[in-house]
Amino acid sequence: MVTPLRVTPLLFAEPPAPKPDARPVERMANRPHSRAGRAVYALRKQTVEPVFGIIKSAMGFCQFLTRGLDNVRNEWRLLCLAWNLKCMAVLRPQ
8 A cells, every 4th residue: 555655844854765675656656746857847847848738738739639559649740730831830030
């Protein structure tokens, strides 16, 4: 059974390391609460996740319209192409 992590009184205190014989689920539960884990998860805010949010909200993409893995891959490529063209259009000199 996975035991929940206790909230430490200090926001940036390092939680205790998992036991050496801890299961992978327990080790993963500890990862985002360590200093290194917080640094890695903070990078997600500035690298990948904003792009998915913009694709979903501004471009109106909520689900794939085709069936089959190959068709979905092609649809995703078209969506990424549209995103990249949009970024290039913004950078284009007037």
